[in-house]
Amino acid sequence: MVEHKKEGDLPVVVVAGRPNVGKSTLFNRLVGRRQAIVSDTPGVTRDRKEGEALLRGRRVKLIDTAGLEEAAPETLFGRMRASSEKGISQADLVVFCVDARAGITPADAHFASWLRRQNKPVLLVANKAEGRAGTDAALEAYSLGLGTPLALSAEHGEGIADLMSAIVDRLPKEKSAANHEDGEVVRPLRIAIVGRPNAGKSTLLNALLGEERSITGPEAGLTRDAINAQLEDEHGPIEIIDTAGMRKRARVQEGLERVSVSASIEAMKMAEIVVLVLDATRGVDEQDLQIARLIEREGRGCVLALNKWDTVEDRQATRRAVSDRIEISLAQMRGIPVVTFSALTGEGLHRFLPTVRRASEVWNARVGTSDLNRWFEDALERHQPPLVDGRRLKLRYITQVKSRPPTFVIFGTRAEQVPESYKRYLINGLRETFHLPGTPIRLQLRGSRNPYVNQGDNK
Missing domain, CATH: 3.40.50.300 (P-loop containing nucleotide triphosphate hydrolases)
Incomplete structure (x- = not known):
């Protein structure tokens, strides 16, 4: 029954x-x-x-x-x-x-x-x-x-x-008149704020909320657990998670700090957009790049936040140095959005949430199959797939299987043998043609048989 x-x-x-x-x-x-x-x-x-x-x-x-x-x-x-x-x-x-x-x-x-x-x-x-x-x-x-x-x-x-x-x-749509004009509930955008200790993550959270939600001070490592907070902009609700600072693995001590870092990584995995906060006076160091690579591996959207911008003397040179370091060291996240502000004084903070919202739109982007395959044909014509074992790879078509992050599958004969260099060529083409800056792009290759064909229909 x-x-x-x-x-x-x-x-x-x-x-x-x-x-x-x-x-x-x-x-x-x-x-x-x-x-x-x-x-x-x-x-x-x-x-x-x-x-x-x-x-x-x-x-x-x-x-x-x-x-x-x-x-x-x-x-x-x-x-x-x-x-x-x-x-x-x-x-x-x-x-x-x-x-x-x-x-x-x-x-x-x-x-x-x-x-x-x-x-x-x-x-x-x-x-x-x-x-x-x-x-x-x-x-x-x-x-x-x-x-x-x-x-x-x-x-x-x-x-x-x-x-x-x-x-x-x-799931069936939940009804609630409070959150949306037509009664459909708007889910909050989930943001995780990460970075090295004392980059100003908690100051940023407090500035966005307009209250002292997280303890701040000159001492590094004051935040020990991930702190959730809710706010709302003109587009809807936002859930922000402030995390503990992430130091180099060799410097992380046993016990409480290790648990704090684990909580930060878990918060990053659950977020949609991860904001990597940097101290603009110190620029980008190797630990920042390691955190950014972890964000990319997890497939999260990313925004680079240069805090303490009010104390930077040569802003043009600082911004150029940060951009150059990111472009060279994080080619897989080319075009990552950068926002500059001072969480302490509020200068430039009005640009923060719009930048995050735009990054979320890119992370959620969908590309039509016909547009994709027109681009794909042009890409193959401009630069043919390489020979593998003396034979040309035959790539037939491409489709987007999911967003969050944008994920594409290419089907063709021996497609799985496509070398990494050619995959990078295709990913760069997708990023530039369909305006997907700064977001991780996943490209999967499916060789030999078409999985959409019903195998039981062999007549």
Whole structure:
């Protein structure tokens, strides 16, 4: 018997998939605490586990299910499957989890086919996709016919912020007259403020809020935990997280400081835009570049904030030196927006939020497939793909599979063999042609067969 939801009930999100793909680890990540037992042994979860999660300002009821397995109804595994199916019947959204490391198994294909017949919205997640290699492996999940797979690692926290956004985007719209004229809730833009100790991060937060929310002073390292604050501009709500200063790893001491830095990195992973605050009088040093590279690896949008601008004597030379250092050392984030101000006096602070909003628009950008492929044909004509093992690579077409950050997939014969130098050429072309300055761009390559073709139609 299907349970009918009452008006006002939380939307239900069900995590499903075969055993040992990391469903419980993902459940714990989303709930924010260790509520479900996790183990390398398949089949540890036998009952449905429920928890409440706050995802991008939206409260949801999250259900962790037992692994979907083929089994006779009277057996333990049969009863576990029946319990999972009942949970799915209540779902507003099913998060279908596969293991990117193991690849797509016949069980994955079987239950994906079963899910398509349930008429439930499905979000396909490829778990255990650590790093770039894992993201490429996740592309195999296209073959399930459930749309674009979202690559993540529940164990390491990679891609969790993107998953939260994807879940909220697919849920039924929440109604609230307070936040929007037509009653649709506006989700806050999430910003993390990061940087070295004593760069002025907490002073910036206080200046934006108009109150002494964070303790400030000449001593470095006053902020020890990530501090959340809310504000609103003319475009809607903003959630800002002020983080502890991040020193070079060799200087980070045991105990409290290590925990503080971990909290800063976690806040960065959950943000949409990361503001890297620099002391303009000191310029860009290697630690700033390391933080910027971490922001790029996490796929976050970035704004470079030059604080203490009122104390800089030769502003033109300082700005040029910062821009040159960034262009040379962070080619993968070319065109990163820079905003100058003094958090202490308020000079130039009016430029801060508009710059962040513009960076968010770029990070969320979508490019039409026809425009993309017109550009792609011109790019191939201007500079043909190189020979690999004496044979020319045949690249056929390109599509954007997601934003946040802009992510593109190129399909073609042996496309996965494209060298890094040619990938950089294509990424630079995408950035310049479609006006994507400063944001990370992901370019994935899918060789040989077209994943959109239904393999069962071989006649």
